[in-house]
Every structure is written in C-alpha cells, then in structure tokens.
Amino acid sequence: xxxxxxxxxxxxxxxxxxxxxxxxxxxxxxxxxxxxxYGDAIARVAVYExxxxxxxxxxxxxxxxxxxxxxxxxxxTAVLGVSMLLRKEEGALKRPASRLQDDAGLSAAVRAVxxxxxxxxxxxxxxxxxxxQLTPGGxxxxxVILATGAVLVYVCENTGAFRRITxxxxxxxxEAFGAGGYAIIGIAPLLAGLPFLCNFIPLGTTGDVFxxxxxALISACVGLEVTASFVLVVYIYLQExxxxxxxxxx
Amino acid sequence: MMIWFGAGLLLLIGATGAAxxxxxxxxxxxxxxxxxxxLLALMFFVFQAPDVALSQITVGxxxxxxxxxxxxxxxxxxxxxxxxxxxxxxxxxxHD
Numbered sequence: 007x008x009x010x011x012x013x014x015x016x017x018x019x020x021x022x023x024x025x026x027x028x029x030x031x032x033x034x035x036x037x038x039x040x041x042x043x044y045g046d047a048i049a050r051v052a053v054y055e056x057x058x059x060x061x062x063x064x065x066x067x068x069x070x071x072x073x074x075x076x077x078x079x080x081x082x083t084a085v086l087g088v089s090m091l092l093r094k095e096e097g098a099l100k101r102p103a104s105r106l107q108d109d110a111g112l113s114a115a116v117r118a119v120x121x122x123x124x125x126x127x128x129x130x131x132x133x134x135x136x137x138x139q140l141t142p143g144g145x146x147x148x149x150v151i152l153a154t155g156a157v158l159v160y161v162c163e164n165t166g167a168f169r170r171i172t173x174x175x176x177x178x179x180x181e182a183f184g185a186g187g188y189a190i191i192g193i194a195p196l197l198a199g200l201p202f203l204c205n206f207i208p209l210g211t212t213g214d215v216f217x218x219x220x221x222a223l224i225s226a227c228v229g230l231e232v233t234a235s236f237v238l239v240v241y242i243y244l245q246e247x248x249x250x251x252x253x254x255x256x
Numbered sequence: 257m258m259i260w261f262g263a264g265l266l267l268l269i270g271a272t273g274a275a276x277x278x279x280x281x282x283x284x285x286x287x288x289x290x291x292x293x294x295l296l297a298l299m300f301f302v303f304q305a306p307d308v309a310l311s312q313i314t315v316g317x318x319x320x321x322x323x324x325x326x327x328x329x330x331x332x333x334x335x336x337x338x339x340x341x342x343x344x345x346x347x348x349x350x351h352d
C-alpha cells in the first residue's frame with residue numbers, strides 16, 4: 007500500500023469515527039444521571055449504618071471487604087514474586103574497577119525543592135491515609151504516596167539514607183504486619199460469634215477521624231502494607247545500582 | 257455542555273494513547289505514559305469519581321512509570337557495568 011493510499015484510508019476512517027463519536031455523544035444519558043438501584047440504596051444507608059462520609063471506602067473496606075482482602079494479597083504476592091525473581095545472587099558479585107557514576111548531576115533547583123517536597127509528600131500521604139473514611143483516599147493511595155517519599159530521598163542522591171530507610175528488616179515486618187492485620191481484623195469478630203469482617207468496633211461520631219470502626223483500622227493496615235511493599239520493590243530494583251556491583255553470569 | 261467537555265476529554269485521551277504508542281524512545285515513552293495516566297485521572301474526576309481519580313493518579317501517573325523507569329535504570333546499569341568491567345575503551349553501550 008502506498009503512503010498516499012494509507013493516508014487517505016486513515017482520514018476516511020477518522021472521519022467516520024468522528025461522525026459516529028459525535029452521534030454517540032449526543033445520545034448519552036444526562037450528565038451525572040445514574041441508573042441502577044444499588045448506588046442510591048447504599049448512599050442512603052451507609053452514613054447511618056457505618057458512620058462514614060466516603061461511601062466508596064465503606065464499600066471497599068466493609069460491605070465488600072472480602073474482595074479487598076483478596077486484592078491486598080494480590081499485591082503481597084506480586085511483591086513476593088518480584089523479590090524472588092530479582093533476588094541478590096550471593097557471592098557472585100562483580101565490582102567494576104572504577105565507581106560508576108550517572109552522567110548528569112543534580113541541578114540546584116532539584117536540590118532546593120527535594121526536601122520540602124519530601125515533607126509535603128509525607129504529610130499529604132498521612133492525611134490521605136487517616137481520612138479515608140471522611141474524604142476520597144484511604145490506605146491504598148496513601149501507601150503509594152508515602153512510598154514516593156522514599157524515592158524522593160533516592161532522587162536527592164542520598165543513597166546512604168535511602169539504604170538505611172529501605173534495606174531494613176523493618177520494612178518486611180511492616181508489610182507482613184499490614185497484610186496480616188487485615189486478616190486478623192477479619193477473623194477477630196469470629197471469636198465473638200459474629201460474621202467474618204464484621205464491623206465490631208464502636209462506630210464513633212460521623213465526621214471524626216476516629217470513627218467508622220474497622221473501616222479506618224483496615225485502611226491503616228492497607229496503608230502500611232502498600233507503603234512497605236512499594237518501598238521494598240523500589241529497593242529490590244535499585245539494589246545493584248546502590249551496591250555498585252552486579253552478579254557475574256559466566 | 258458538560259457532555260461535550262467530557263467527549264473532548266475522551267478524544268484527547270485517545271490521541272494521547274496513540275502518542276504513547278508512537279513514541280519510540282523508551283524514556284520519553286514513560287513520560288508520555290505518566291501524562292496519559294494524569295489525563296485518565298482528570299477524566300475520572302470530571303465523570304464524578306474522585307476516589308477512582310486518586311487511585312488512578314497514584315497508580316497510573318506515579319507507580320507504573322516509576323516501575324518501568326526502575327527496570328530501565330537497572331538494565332542500563334548492568335550494560336554499563338558489564339562494559340566497564342570488560343575494560344574496553346569504547347564502552348558507551350546504551351540501549352534506548
């Protein structure tokens with residue numbers, strides 16, 4: 007097919023697509039309209055039943071908490087897989103004669119902005135994590151935001167500090183604690199004869215940080231797990247670069 | 257009015273997706289991917305799903321590009337370290 011034929015084919019197809027797209031856009035349901043009973047039903051009862059104002063997290067960590075437990079363990083298993091695949095081969099490390107340096111140094115602007123950015127990121131991550139039951143957010147998003155703090159430390163070229171933060175057994179313990187904590191919060195009500203993942207803690211006042219019973223607690227556990235697993239993955243990837251050595255293959 | 261804003265945003269996302277595919281340099285592609293993730297987050301926000309938008313920002317615009325970047329950094333480091341260990345003077349082995 008010649009260049010010209012291909013271009014004309016593209017423009018014809020693009021024109022047809024644009025026409026169909028405009029036709030479809032004209033026949034969409036009205037802006038913000040919602041068909042289906044479940045969303046309306048849960049929006050009506052969730053605030054009274056669970057004392058939360060962010061219904062999405064009430065669904066994630068309570069009404070459909072069982073699904074989220076599975077999702078959390080998907081992340082746990084994925085991190086486990088990455089750390090197994092990229093594990094350090096002991097004893098075969100080869101160190102190049104001269105220390106390898108990256109080409110470009112950091113600009114003054116990056117150096118100046120890095121520390122304030124780290125502070126803002128950490129505070130914002132904690133805020134998002136602790137207010138999951140009140141405003142959009144929750145443990146998962148908070149975990150990723152907090153983990154970017156560790157990456158900022160690395161970007162600042164402070165590899166020593168990065169290694170001190172991340173190569174700890176504490177990171178692994180935190181991850182296990184976060185993942186296991188969710189399961190324990192699920193199992194605990196069984197001992198009192200209540201259903202699995204039942205919201206058994208007093209619910210508190212709607213709108214308070216310490217409200218919504220197990221929802222806030224589970225959100226915090228997920229936050230710990232996600233933070234630790236992301237930090238762990240970043241460290242595993244950067245391991246060789248930080249050590250300045252790589253495994254011998256032959 | 258809002259319908260047309262949403263429709264325009266979706267078209268822009270389609271164009272950005274095509275741009276991500278058409279970008280050939282891997283590093284540039286990761287940046288394009290991050291921008292694409294941000295646009296998706298904006299779309300979720302416009303379509304009244306702030307929770308999903310926040311998840312999309314963290315995953316699509318932060319975590320995914322970060323993971324790809326880390327993998328690229330690791331591969332480059334191995335390339336450079338290996339050619340440095342071999343001691344050849346023409347050791348700028350780069351895979352873009």
